[in-house]
Amino acid sequence: MRLSLRFIVPLLLVLAAFAYAVLPLVDDLTLRWFVRDLDIRSTLIANTVQESARELIQADDRAALLRVLKRITEDERMYAAAYCGLSGAPAISAGTLPAVVQCSSLESFTGEVGHVLTSAHGPLLVSVRPLVTDGTPDGSLVLVHDMSFVTRRSQETRRYVFYLLVGLGGIVALLTVVIAQLSWRGWEQGMRALLRGEMLLRPSDTPDMPEFRPIARDLRELIRDIESEHRPREEDGFTWSPETLRTVLHHELRGQEVIVVSNREPYIHVRQGDSIEVRRPASGLVTALEPIMRTCSGTWIAHGSGNADRAVVDRKDRIGVPPEAPGYQLRRIWLTAEEESGYYYGFANEGLWPLCHIAHVRPTFRTSDWEQYVRVNRKFAQAVVDESTARDPIVLVQDYHFALLPRMIRNVLPAATIITFWHIPWPNPEAFAICPWREELLDGLLGSSTLGFHTQFHCNNFVDTVDRQLEARVDRETFTVSYRRALSAVKRYPISIEWPPPPDLVAKSVAQCRAEIRARHHLDRDHAVAVGVDRLDYTKGIEERFRAVERLLDRRPEWVGRFTLVQVAAPTRGTIDDYRHYHERVTAIAARINERFSRAAAPPIILRSVHHEPEEVYEYYRAADVCVVSSLHDGMNLVSKEFVAARDDERGVLVLSQFTGAARELPEAIIINPYDVDEFASALHAALKMPEREQRARMRLMRSLVREFNVFRWAGRMLIDAAGMRNRDRLLDRVKTSNAADASEPASARPA
Ligand code: F6P
Numbered sequence: 001m002r003l004s005l006r007f008i009v010p011l012l013l014v015l016a017a018f019a020y021a022v023l024p025l026v027d028d029l030t031l032r033w034f035v036r037d038l039d040i041r042s043t044l045i046a047n048t049v050q051e052s053a054r055e056l057i058q059a060d061d062r063a064a065l066l067r068v069l070k071r072i073t074e075d076e077r078m079y080a081a082a083y084c085g086l087s088g089a090p091a092i093s094a095g096t097l098p099a100v101v102q103c104s105s106l107e108s109f110t111g112e113v114g115h116v117l118t119s120a121h122g123p124l125l126v127s128v129r130p131l132v133t134d135g136t137p138d139g140s141l142v143l144v145h146d147m148s149f150v151t152r153r154s155q156e157t158r159r160y161v162f163y164l165l166v167g168l169g170g171i172v173a174l175l176t177v178v179i180a181q182l183s184w185r186g187w188e189q190g191m192r193a194l195l196r197g198e199m200l201l202r203p204s205d206t207p208d209m210p211e212f213r214p215i216a217r218d219l220r221e222l223i224r225d226i227e228s229e230h231r232p233r234e235e236d237g238f239t240w241s242p243e244t245l246r247t248v249l250h251h252e253l254r255g256q257e258v259i260v261v262s263n264r265e266p267y268i269h270v271r272q273g274d275s276i277e278v279r280r281p282a283s284g285l286v287t288a289l290e291p292i293m294r295t296c297s298g299t300w301i302a303h304g305s306g307n308a309d310r311a312v313v314d315r316k317d318r319i320g321v322p323p324e325a326p327g328y329q330l331r332r333i334w335l336t337a338e339e340e341s342g343y344y345y346g347f348a349n350e351g352l353w354p355l356c357h358i359a360h361v362r363p364t365f366r367t368s369d370w371e372q373y374v375r376v377n378r379k380f381a382q383a384v385v386d387e388s389t390a391r392d393p394i395v396l397v398q399d400y401h402f403a404l405l406p407r408m409i410r411n412v413l414p415a416a417t418i419i420t421f422w423h424i425p426w427p428n429p430e431a432f433a434i435c436p437w438r439e440e441l442l443d444g445l446l447g448s449s450t451l452g453f454h455t456q457f458h459c460n461n462f463v464d465t466v467d468r469q470l471e472a473r474v475d476r477e478t479f480t481v482s483y484r485r486a487l488s489a490v491k492r493y494p495i496s497i498e499w500p501p502p503p504d505l506v507a508k509s510v511a512q513c514r515a516e517i518r519a520r521h522h523l524d525r526d527h528a529v530a531v532g533v534d535r536l537d538y539t540k541g542i543e544e545r546f547r548a549v550e551r552l553l554d555r556r557p558e559w560v561g562r563f564t565l566v567q568v569a570a571p572t573r574g575t576i577d578d579y580r581h582y583h584e585r586v587t588a589i590a591a592r593i594n595e596r597f598s599r600a601a602a603p604p605i606i607l608r609s610v611h612h613e614p615e616e617v618y619e620y621y622r623a624a625d626v627c628v629v630s631s632l633h634d635g636m637n638l639v640s641k642e643f644v645a646a647r648d649d650e651r652g653v654l655v656l657s658q659f660t661g662a663a664r665e666l667p668e669a670i671i672i673n674p675y676d677v678d679e680f681a682s683a684l685h686a687a688l689k690m691p692e693r694e695q696r697a698r699m700r701l702m703r704s705l706v707r708e709f710n711v712f713r714w715a716g717r718m719l720i721d722a723a724g725m726r727n728r729d730r731l732l733d734r735v736k737t738s739n740a741a742d743a744s745e746p747a748s749a750r751p752a
Contacts, residue, residue, distance in 0.1 A: 008173040015169040023161060027154050031116075034150050038077070038125050039114045042143040045072060045081075046129035053083065053141065054133050062092055069094035072143070079124055079146040083131075085139040097144060101126055106140055114145070122148030239499065240713035242295035248716045249296055252723035253394060253417070258298035259387055261380055261405060262398035263344060265302035265330060266290045267321050269309045276308040278323050280614060282535050282570035284495070284638040285398055285423050290322075291498040292715045297328045299387045301380060303344070304332030333383055335376060341575075342372025344401065349573050352400045355435060356424045357633040358659075359539045361578055365436050374404060377444075381408035391415050394722070397448065399423045404440065407447030410486075417722045420448040421493065424635045425661075426458040429468040442470055446483045449729075450722050452493040454636040454661035459490050489725055493718050494665060495636050499710035501645045505618040510649045517623035521566065523602050528563040528688050530655075531624035533617055533639045534631075535572040536609060538582045541630035541657060541674040542567065546589045548630070548680035549604050553597060556685050561600035563688065565628065568620060569609045583609065621646035626687040628655045629662070630674040636661035640669065641706050650696045650703070653687035655680075665705055668698040 049068055056065040065083055072081040073094045080095030084103035091103045098117055101109065106128055109115050114127035125145040131138040238244070249255060266286045268279045280286065293300055304310065304317070309332055313319045317334070320326025335343070346369030355363040380402060384395055392415035397405050399422065406418045422445075432438055442465065445451060453459050459479060467474045472483035481488045508516075518527055530549075534540040549565050569586065573579045590607040597604050612620075621627065627643040637660040644654065644666070656662060656669035663671055672683045 008177065011173045011176065012169050015165050019162065019165050023158055026157065026161065030154060030157065031150060034147065035114060035116060035125060038145045038147070039127055041077075042114060042125075042127035042129060042145065045143055046131075046141045049141070050131060054131055054138055057083070057085075057131070057138050058133075066092055066094060077145055077149070078143070079121070080142075080144040082142040082144075083139055084142060086137060091142065093142075095144065097142065098124060098126070101142060101144070103140075103142075106142070109142070110140075116147065122146070122151055239707055240710055240716055242291070242712060245292070245295050245712045245716050245719075248719050252720055253726075256390065256392070256394050256417075258293070258296045258394050258396060259384055260289060260293060260298070260300040260396045260398065261384060261402060262286075262289065262300070262302050263348070263401040265304060265306075265309075265332065266293070266300060267319075267323065267330060268306035269312050270306045271308045276311065279306070279611065282572070282611060284636065287497060287638050287642070288495050288711045288714065289396075289398065291711060293328045294322065295712070296715075299329045299331055301331045301333060301383050301387060303340075304334055305340075310334070331383060331387055333380060335379075339372050339376050339379075342366075342369040343376040345573065345575055347373035348401045350576055350578070351435070352403075353424070353539075354578075355431065356400065356427050357539045358425075358427075359632045361538055363434070370437055377402055377404040377408060381405055381412070384409050385412050388413060388416075392417065392726075394719070395419070396421070396718075404444035405447075407444040410447035416449075417726050418448045419450045419452065419718050419722050420445060421452040421495070421718070422458070422462075422635075423454075423495070425455075425633055426453055426461040426465070428461050429465045432461075432465045433469070438465075438469055442466055443483075446470075446472070446481060446486075446488050448488050449725050450489045450491060450718060452491055452718055454492070454494050455664060456492045458635070459492050463490055487725070487729070489721060491718075491721065493714055494661060494709060495638070495714050496706060496709050496711045497638055497641045497645055498712075499645060499707050501618070501642075502614075505614055506622070506646060506648060508619065508622070510622045510647075510651070513619045513622035517566070517619060521564070521602075521606055523564060527602060528559070528626075529624050530563070530565045530626035530628050530684065530687075531620045531643075532565060532567040532569075532628045532630075533612075533620065533642075534567075534569055534629075536569045536579065536583050536586065537572055538578060539632050539634060541632045542569065542586050543582075543589055544632070544674040544677065544680065545628055545630045546586070546593055546605055547677050548674075548684060550593045550596070551677050551681035552684045553604055555681055559685075559688070560597055560604075561602055564602050564604060564606055566606045566620060566624075567608065568612050568617060569607060570611050571609055617642070618646050621652075622649075624652060626653045626655060626684065628684070629660060630655070630657045630672065630680065631660050632657070632674060634660040634662070638662075640666060644699065644702045644706050647699055647703070650699045651692065652699065653690050653695055654698075654702065655683050655687050665709065666702050668701045 049072065053065060053068060056062075056068065069081040069083065069092065072078055078095070080093060080097050082091035082093030082095075082097050082101075082103075084091045084106055088104040091097060098119055100117065109126050109128045110130075114125045117124045117126060125147050127143045127145070129141045129143065131141055249258070262285055264281055264283045264286055266280065266289070268281055269276050270279055271277075289300075299318075300321075304313070313332055317332045318329050319332070321328065321330045346364075346366060350364040351366075351369065352363070354361040384393075384405075388395075391413060393413065394417045395409055397409075397418060397420040402420075406420050409416055409418055426432075435441065446466070451462065453462065463474050463476065463479065463481065466472050466481050466483075470483060472481050474481050479490045481490060515525065517529065518525060523529065532542065532545055534542060536542070545565070545567070552563070553560050567590070571583065574583070587607060587609065590605040593605055594603045621643045624643075627640070629637055629640045629643075631637055634657070637657075640654055640656050640660065640662040643652065654666065654669035656666060656671055657674050658671050659674070663669070670683045670687055672680050674680060
């Protein structure tokens, strides 16, 4: 509308000014035309009555002359007609002669053209015609025409001209706006198409104009620069939020729907007696992706592992989540016991998990597990195809459960943008080489447009592995792998958490959390508390943590009875021997240490091996003096970031293993080697003794990092990069098509 007004208003103003200037000219012109016409008419009348008038004058028959004059004035345009003799005596007149017209002074009215007089009646035209007999003058005939009709006509003309101009203005404005809109839209579409490489490179558009291609390229670059102005820029100091992520989706990927695939589902329905409860699993992957899906909506495809999951889905195995305010669809995939055992427990968690983590647990590879892994990947690929409404969906494939999925999706949906994120470390080429299906795994992963890892080190390992295992071209400058005539980008995207943390998780004050947690565990109000929050996984270094607590109490007895580590440990992968044994070992070590210090006022370790919902976990984070993360190997570790996000009081100390991805981002934590029990014990002591000022300084730095590098940035960066690749791929396709068309043209048709 604003655009239309911009065209219409000036146009109407110009037309009005034009009308204002032109109308007096039109009036003048028409008046002159009428004067000439009436003058000719006067000559005609004079010629017609000439003869009879002369005879009557010579016969001095004044009465008859008056009758002739009266007949003349019967014409509606005639105002008066008169005869003036040569003597200058008053006229014989029919009608009223204007006072200025006197027979004695007719000279001023003689001439070729009549004279226009103004009168109360309106304008009058006075024409004087001589009466002549054989060359001798007999007097003059004075004819006065009533010109008031000219004024009426002029007013009518003005009205019509006004309507005409208004109508014309409206039509011209409308046409201008329509044409402007069409051309703007066409221009915009053209530019966008150009940006995507869809114009000027299409053979039909430029069959013989290869000279335009450089211009097209320059224009694309220019437009990309302009568009990138709208893109959120980190250097501008903004914080990534759901809103910026939505902007990225809208601008870079034209609002495409997002499909996420992971093994673990974000909400699990479990039966509790007669009712059904919703649980949120202990999973870093879920913690990170759930807020992304809430922002982007779309569909999350995952294994339905809860015993009440089937009871709550619709006919298409879908359910809207989060349960309290559904914002996206969860599509559940059902696995048979055999499939779950071979794919999840077997190949993924007894094979790939220990293969990728340096935790000194031997990987087990069974052909039967591999077969189930392939089968389940196929099942999920089919689900992606079923759920996708577009030919080029954005698919976010998560983790080591789905290494084959990208290729399977690519085979059916070649235009899909597939972003695969590997949430665990990638081992070095020698370590990976022991996997019997290494080539199949790499081939599957290279079906992705983008492959993400938490650290550059893992990206390097992956690229080295591809270089060693496949016939692929690895570009170490751009970190891309060219394989099977397609390009995959390999990039570091350190995962993170939602910022700010959900308000309900930090609603209870730190003071209240401190008091309640200590009361719950029968500890004094000023008892020193450290917290550990992990899945009961052998990679998490929980045994090492307990031994460090024991060493601390041995070396610093002042902490005995005054310090407790509360270990929140979520049982996980319980059917796997290594996990069951680990659980048993951890429980036994805690019991042994507590037994050693059983005379103390409080136990050194409180082990809570049950699932905790996020609200309880955050209560522990806020209540603790120290948070301990001592993984032996961890892709990132989001517990460390959650602890930092939970401490809006800027208190608390993080003790963090150097073998986590997080250690690269949070150097203000006390960094430890979990294998070095003495160093670990000293770190615990230093953390417990750290002055408040130092705690605040470190916590502030860590909080600003997590705020800036939050999970919306993680997803946003991946989507921006994937969109860039998507545009590049399209452009290359056009170029290929264009070249193919050129090549297939008969030589004679090509310009010499
Ligand atoms: O850390 C790897 C990972 O798959 C995470 O992505 C996830 O948070 C965690 O393991 C959970 O494991 P599971 O789904 O097997 O319980």
